[in-house]
Amino acid sequence: MSALLERLAEARKEGNVARLAEAIPYARWMQIAPENGTGELLTRMRFHPELIGNTFLPAIHGGTLGAMLEMAAIFHLLWETETETVPKIVNITVDYLRSARPVDVIACAKVTKQGRRMVNVFAEAWQEDRSRPVATANAHFLVKSDADAPPSL
Amino acid sequence: MEKDARIALFQQWFSDNIPHNKALGLKVIGASRGFASMQLEWREELVGNPETGVLAGGPLTAMLDGCCGMSVATMLKAPEPFATLDLRIDYVRPAEPGKPVIAEAECYRITRSVAFTRAFAHHGDAKDPIAAAAGTFMLGTKGKATRPALVDKP
Numbered sequence: 001m002s003a004l005l006e007r008l009a010e011a012r013k014e015g016n017v018a019r020l021a022e023a024i025p026y027a028r029w030m031q032i033a034p035e036n037g038t039g040e041l042l043t044r045m046r047f048h049p050e051l052i053g054n055t056f057l058p059a060i061h062g063g064t065l066g067a068m069l070e071m072a073a074i075f076h077l078l079w080e081t082e083t084e085t086v087p088k089i090v091n092i093t094v095d096y097l098r099s100a101r102p103v104d105v106i107a108c109a110k111v112t113k114q115g116r117r118m119v120n121v122f123a124e125a126w127q128e129d130r131s132r133p134v135a136t137a138n139a140h141f142l143v144k145s146d147a148d149a150p151p152s153l
Numbered sequence: 154m155e156k157d158a159r160i161a162l163f164q165q166w167f168s169d170n171i172p173h174n175k176a177l178g179l180k181v182i183g184a185s186r187g188f189a190s191m192q193l194e195w196r197e198e199l200v201g202n203p204e205t206g207v208l209a210g211g212p213l214t215a216m217l218d219g220c221c222g223m224s225v226a227t228m229l230k231a232p233e234p235f236a237t238l239d240l241r242i243d244y245v246r247p248a249e250p251g252k253p254v255i256a257e258a259e260c261y262r263i264t265r266s267v268a269f270t271r272a273f274a275h276h277g278d279a280k281d282p283i284a285a286a287a288g289t290f291m292l293g294t295k296g297k298a299t300r301p302a303l304v305d306k307p
Contacts, residue, residue: 026209029198050176057295061173062237063215070210086202089210093241103207 004086008078016043017079024071032068034075037142041079043072060100062135064122065125069094069107069137073121076109077141086121087141100134103127117144159184167191167223174219181223187261188218190300191216193254206250213274213284214242215290216256221270221288224260228268232259233292235268248283258286266292 004023011019023059031046045051045068053061068093077087109123123137154162155247164181168174168191177199183190193199193216203207218240248254257279258272272286273279 002200002202024198024209025198025202025203026211028199028213037283040296050172052172053174055170055172056234061171061215061218062240063218064173064211066214066218066240066242067209067211070214089244091241091243092210094214094237096237099236 002086004078005084011079017075020078021077026067027071030064030067030071032071033074036079036080040108041076043068043075043105043107043109044138047103047105049102054099057099058102060102062094062096063102065096065105065135066092066137068096068105069109069123069125069135070139072107072125073109073137073139073141074122076111076121076123077119077143081111081114081119082141083143087142087143090118090140090142092137092139094135094137096135098132098134100125104148106130112138114118117142119143156186157183158277163189163223163226167219167226171219173215175282177215179216179219182255183257184223184227186227187224187259189220189227189258189260191223191256193256195248195251195253200250205247207238208248208250208254209257210242210244211246213244213254213256214240217242217258217272217274217284218288219262220256220258221272221286222290224258224270224272225263225268225292228260228263233295235290235292236294238267238289240286243285245282245285248274249276254283258288263292268292 007023020029023068108126113120163184168179180192199212256274262269268290273282274284
């Protein structure tokens with residue numbers, strides 16, 4: 001069993017989803033972590049100056065928004081579905097709706113279609129006002145172990 | 154403009170002056186009209202799965218976004234602000250642990266409002282990609298142009 005799935009089992013036992021991020025070096029570096037304090041699973045990317053992509057506006061780098069939407073989808077699949085493997089991303093399409101200001105970004109995800117091997121996930125990111133999303137994404141993940149599958153995480 | 158001077162200029166504008174690209178350590182290795190190329194060194198904090206050492210998708214997404222954006226800047230006659238409208242990434246195979254990743258982007262069409270780009274990420278052999286990207290960019294967005302236009306013709 002992978003370290004991430006072991007961490008998932010521990011996190012479930014404790015009811016503390018934030019522990020999932022501890023097993024992923026990139027999530028720690030980016031300060032991206034899931035939280036479920038409100039009863040809804042959300043993923044937060046804490047603002048820090050290294051997220052900036054445009055120093056004049058200033059605005060958060062679009063690539064980091066894509067990255068956090070992808071992490072939000074993965075955390076959702078791990079926590080909310082009965083997955084036995086770490087989901088492997090196949091592709092993601094990110095739509096940029098507004099420039100993201102230098103504050104925290106929050107995202108939620110939902111499964112649009114759950115297949116036997118493939119899952120389609122929609123994710124949405126916002127800042128202070130949930131009704132004004134900064135970016136949305138659709139992504140496909142393989143959720144059945146397959147030696148020839150694309151990268152995990 | 155000489156090739157090295159052009160690369161140095163784009164390195165400054167697309168990596169050194171963009172905090173996230175700088176944090177990733179993106180290195181500009183190619184810049185010509187319609188084309189941009191960057192390199193990302195593997196390092197532990199960019200890893201998605203510590204057991205395999207495979208990079209997370211995020212660093213590739215940020216690199217491909219930056220590289221596609223730079224390919225747009227090489228097409229501009231005068232500096233103009235622009236922003237990513239959408240970006241699609243296909244992760245076709247895992248990046249190999251420890252190896253640098255190279256991204257090559259092409260801006261193949263530019264109109265008054267929109268620029269269209271494609272990119273591949275690979276380990277040195279473009280015929281064996283790790284990821285493929287398609288990005289579109291909105292031109293003339295608000296803010297100040299943060300990027301230089303490439304004045305030279307090919």
